[in-house]
Amino acid sequence: MEEDEEILEIVKLPGVVVGEVGKPTWKSEMRICLIISNNYGEKILDNLTNANGHCNACGTQCIGELCKYGKYSYANNIHVIRIPSAHDLPDVIEDPEKIIGNKLPQVDLVVATSLHNDIYLALPEILHKSGIRGLLILRSSPHDAPLGVSREIENLCKKFGIEFDNPKPPCLLKPRKDKPIISRFIREFRIGMPxxxxxxxxxxxxxxxxxxxxxxxxxxxxxxxxxxxxxxxxxxxxxxxxxxxxxxxxxxxxxxxxxxxxxxxxxxxxxxxxxxxxxxxxxxxxxxxxxxxxxxxxxxxxxxxxx
Incomplete structure (x- = not known):
């Protein structure tokens, strides 16, 4: 299977060992724009930037630099846009560009999660105007870009020649040969299917x-x-x-x-x-x-x- 071949390529790359002290291992020159509105998006951001002390899940069992701290950070690769959650916005947004802007920063890929449907539907054209060729929506809820909305986004992305994926749950994300931009993101930023x-x-x-x-x-x-x-x-x-x-x-x-x-x-x-x-x-x-x-x-x- 093509997907399996892509995964095998990642297996060959160096990993980060939990339980040992290590030097920074993962790096990338890829730039992404992360558009978020709630706690799930913040968790993705925390995982990618990997600032010391961001994770308190282990409590007194934290092993600090023996775990992930100091071994990678993509803080310099990410432009973050925070917008209000769908619950804090009108049911229908007439001009979503007023919230997110007509153009986005010059990046390789936009990663979005937990946005209002009207903002999602505006993204393909905004990406097209911004010269961005990839859109990844990470869905952690039934209400986040539901099936009908996702299909419409996919059609708009095809219209504008934008690579698109929308895994649910987000940890279902896998590299594919027909999605080179998103596959590069998985390979270099090391997030997706565990x-x-x-x-x-x-x-x-x-x-x-x-x-x-x-x-x-x-x-x-x-x-x-x-x-x-x-x-x-x-x-x-x-x-x-x-x-x-x-x-x-x-x-x-x-x-x-x-x-x-x-x-x-x-x-x-x-x-x-x-x-x-x-x-x-x-x-x-x-x-x-x-x-x-x-x-x-x-x-x-x-x-x-x-x-």
């Missing part, structure tokens, strides 16, 4: 996780929190019970950090947070090469639970 490698100690029956090497983090940063809390975790890969316990443990960790919507989403047939949790667990099954369990987990994620 991709990890485990550094382990092995005995006869158990695997003990020493460190977690992150190749790609979920946009919100949940991958880092789960990785830190999984250090020293032990699993027996031959035991179905042990595997199930690990999956439950990773799921619980993920849900304690993730702020994706808990509302029913008929596009997914489940809640957005459930899908995000499945994807987080799948990253560990994949890293442990537990292919049968991974296949079962993916099938369960895809099964419609809301009709």
């Amino acid at each position: 991709l990890i490698m485990l550094h382990t100690d092995r005995s006869r029956d158990t695997i003990k996780i020493k460190n977690v090497e992150i190749k790609v983090s979920a946009p919100c940063g949940a991958t880092w929190y789960v990785a830190r809390m999984m250090i020293d975790y032990e699993i027996n890969p031959r035991s179905e019970k042990s595997i199930k316990e690990m999956c439950k443990h990773v799921a619980a960790l993920h849900q304690s950090y993730c702020i994706a919507s808990t509302a029913h989403d008929y596009e997914l047939g489940d809640t957005v947070i459930h899908w995000a949790t499945y994807i987080g667990v799948e990253s560990y099954l994949r890293a442990l090469n537990l292919r049968n369990e991974l296949e079962k987990y993916v099938k369960e994620r895809l099964r419609k639970k809301i009709t």
Whole structure:
């Protein structure tokens, strides 16, 4: 599969190891414009800028520079536009350009999340006027660019020759050969579908996780929190019970950090947070090469639970 080939290219790139001190590893010359309006957008920004002290999820178990601090920052690559949330704006916006502007800064890609539908629908033409060739919408809620709106945005992007993607949940974002700008963003900024490698100690029956090497983090940063809390975790890969316990443990960790919507989403047939949790667990099954369990987990994620 083409997507698999793109992912394999990322696997070859150096990751950031949670559990070891390291020097800055990830860098990019790509510039993005991040348009946000709520806490989810702020989490993405925090994850990308990686300022010391921004993450307080681990509390007294924080390991600081042994985790992510000092190992990367895209602060100089990001132009941030904060606008009011949809709840604070009229139901219909006649002139969305008055809120967001007629033109945007000169960047390679616009990343937007949690915006008013009328602002979303205005973006393709604004990007066209600004000479920007890529639009990525990260959807963490059923109300964020719902299916009909997303289809209209996609049609407008096609009209203006703009590359477009709109994953829901955002951690479903994967590189694709037909989306080179967005794929470059994933490859260089290292956010999207979580991709990890485990550094382990092995005995006869158990695997003990020493460190977690992150190749790609979920946009919100949940991958880092789960990785830190999984250090020293032990699993027996031959035991179905042990595997199930690990999956439950990773799921619980993920849900304690993730702020994706808990509302029913008929596009997914489940809640957005459930899908995000499945994807987080799948990253560990994949890293442990537990292919049968991974296949079962993916099938369960895809099964419609809301009709």
